[in-house]
Amino acid sequence: MHHIKSLGRLLEKFHPFSCGYIFAWLISFTALSYVYSCISALGIANVSDVPYRVLPPAVMFCLLLSSFAAVHLVNVVIRKIRRQPAPKIPDAAANLISICLCVFAAFVLECTIFQYAHYGALLPDTAITSTRDKAGWTSSNFYYFPVDNNNGVYVSSVNKDRIKMGEEGFLLPENSKRVELKVNNLAADNLAIVSFNNLNNSVVSAHITPVFITGKKTITVYITFSDEDSSFRDTSEFTIVDGLKDTHYIPVYPIGKARRVNIIFIGEDAAFSDIALNETIPLDPVFLRVMLVAGLMFAAWALRRYNLFKNKVNPASKAQSAGFIVMAACLVSYAAFTSFTHVISDAKKLQSREKYSEYTYSKLLPDALLAGRTWLDVPVNGALRQSEEAGKTYDIFYRQAIAGDKDYSDIVYYKGKFYAYFGIVPALLLYAPFKAITGLYLPTETGVFIFCAVVMIFLSLLWRNLVYRYMPDMKYAVFILGGVTLSICSLIPILTSDPCFYQAAQSGGMMFVIIGFYLLEKFIAKQEKGIYSYISLSSACLCFAISVGCRPPLVLVSAVVPVAVWQCLKQRGARFKTILAVAAPYIAVALPLMWYNYIRFGNVAEFGISYHLTGENVAAVYSVNNPIQMLYRALAAIKHFLLNPPYIFLKFPFVRFVPAPLDGNTFIFNPHSIGLLCIPVIWYIFGLRSATAMLRGKHNIIRKVIFSLPVIGIFMLVITGSAALDIRYEADFAWLFVLPALFCLGSDNKNLGIKSIIMAVSILLVAFGAVTTMDVLQAENPKLYYYLERAFNILGGM
Secondary structure, three states: HHHHHHHHHHHHHHHOOHHHHHHHHHHHHHHHHHHHHHHHHHOOOOOOHEEEEHOOHHHHHHHHHHHHHHHHHHHHHHHHHHOOOOOOHHHHHHHHHHHHHHHHHHHHHOOOOOOOOHHOOOOOOOEEEEOOOOOOOOEEEEEEEOOOOOOOEEEEOOOOOHOOOHHHHHOOOOOOOOEEOOOOOOOOOEEEEEOHHHHHHHOOOEEEOOOOOOOOOOOEEEEEEEOOOOOEOOOOOOEOOOOOOHHHHEOOOOOOOOOEEEEEEEEEOOEEEEEEEOOOOOOOOOOHHHHHHHHHHHHHHHHHHHHOOOOOOOOHHHHHHHHHHHHHHHHHHHHHHHHHOOOHHHHHHHHHHHHHHHHHHHHHHHHHHHHOOEEEEEEOOHHHHHHHHHOOOOHHHHHHHHHHOOOOOOOOEEEOOOOOOOOOOHHHHHHHHHHHOOOOOOOHHHHHHHHHHHHHHHHHHHHHHHHHHHOOOOOOHHHHHHHHHHHOOOHHHHHHHOOHHHHHHHHHHHHHHHHHHHHHHHHHHHHOOOOHHHHHHHHHHHHHHHHHOOOOOOHHHHHHHHHHHHHHHOHHHHHHHHHHHHHHHHHHHHHHHHHHHHHOOOOOOOOOOEEEEOOOOOHHHHHOOOOHHHHHHHHHHHHHHOOOOOOOOOOOEEOOOOOOOOOOOOOEEEEOOOOOOOOOHHOOOOOOHHHHHHOOOOHHHHHHHHHHHEEEEHHHHHHOOOOOOHHHHHHHHHHHHHHHHHHHHEEEEEEEEHHHHHHHHHHHHHHHHHHHHOOOHHOOOHHHHHHHHHHHHHOOOO
């Protein structure tokens, strides 16, 4: 008893976490839970047990925070009425209370405005009509298969062999009968339709009980209806998703009473067991949407409370450091989301795909390295040997004619053996050691995530160092937004959104490039103080050199090194040490790479691209081009990589990267693309000359380095684009434009509101646009895709 009293006195000192608060919190939680259950049960015929059912964990979490917020609000009102002063609350407690209030407000919005479809289906004169009734509806192009005396399944497929049973799906009985009732006034020959006729009733919703067969995960439908105002109306397409019961309900909004409602199924193998009109649409809060809205509210509150647009960056501030860590953690979490949400494990790929190149890093190259060989253990089929004997090994048309070219693509073939074109370093650094230590194969997407996570972390650290040293007057909010913009708009999400073998080499190379530039900036900072850190310089050059072993075009980034060390080369005492610090790491990396190329292809400069089995004869790409054609390719690259605009629309994912208006006269052309100059934050790069003028004198070296980055980017853009146009290649040089643009943006504290909006728009543009490059997400993981669609369509309701 003594301990209980002591605990009570202790809690009372830390108001509002007193015993009275806790008791009121429990009462509030119970009351809110009951109210939510009752609202959830509105319009449901059998409500006897609904208010008392166990609530989902996400709803329980929201109610817990909301009940605490409700008690706090009541306490504030009581103090206002009694004219009592507000209690002194520590910052940590104030932040917690604010988070609870934001969740409370977001949860109220979610259960009211955002769930309008639930309340719209509560009309009193909406009698339920179902296909379980014997009359009142007809169908076209459906088979009916009885399951028991009262139930059956309607299937639109006419191919019985495609229907399976048991764990694999539903089986068509041998003696099945087809329902052949045509829908009036509709061309139903190629459509599967269910029609409710002569309704003369208000219709507010349609509930479809789907049956997913033959591996289908989605069913697409739309609804047409006639009402008192029109003889024909229709809804947009709706996708019913396996595992998302909220997608089974479709809101319908006729004017007055509906006469006829047609549910039209698109595609083959659509199946259902029942369709009912006017069932109540459940109250189904979207937890992610609640968190997003609450997060926006809390961000707005924090900006005002802590004056983040007024307070400058402060390296000594622990709170600001914590905010920086949270920012980096959010970036890494986003990289994890885009890397792992839609992928198929390598084990499944080995069973379902025929392209050996898919396992270059996850299996083939690690096995080769651990076995002490340079070639890959891939069998050579007779057709490929036949094409080699005919001297047409790299002729895609010849290979397709004799073998269909099903086995080999994006893999190097030379003198009877297969090799990896993509760099050896990622396998040597990560995949092979993992196999040697664990005996398991590291999935490709895991390596891509690790590399991209390191890139994001070092980009954030690089941005922090640049701001602290050269832009100390920058406001903290702009600093945080700039850090996010640098990682996202450098197109890292493009690499993580499709983490296959291409991205393994590219992300590994980018990791070394960014670490190298981070170390080079440290060398420059010390050099400006008269200190020559040759260890930093040599380490930076080592990283730049290693990046070539991941992706050879990254050698162009090394052009920044002479700019950074030019001042050192002018001083006799530092000249030799500088040359040695730069040359030694390049030589140390170049010699093994040259040896590796020589023993494979007999040419120290050949990485394998000339023997690349792909959609074109790579060896002939440059030999048949005259200077005019090369100029065309360069201009096409500029048009593709800099000017091609995205497509914006008001539905998740809101942004779509569309094909550039080209005639396809390129080596490789990928339809997804975004012009870097269409990302608004990069517009600031046009003020680079005036913005870097402030760095003259003391910071002259970093000024020249920053100014040189977009020049290097243009060269990389043209050289890369003259051979291939693909959005993933933009990640090689996007940061060379984004970093200088952010440098210009942060050069003064004018128009901070406009600058913040521009950065936010740039972040959202790339973050949502990356989803459109995740082609398999909607097909392989529709449950996640349509959950995200519902969460981000703020006014979607359903």
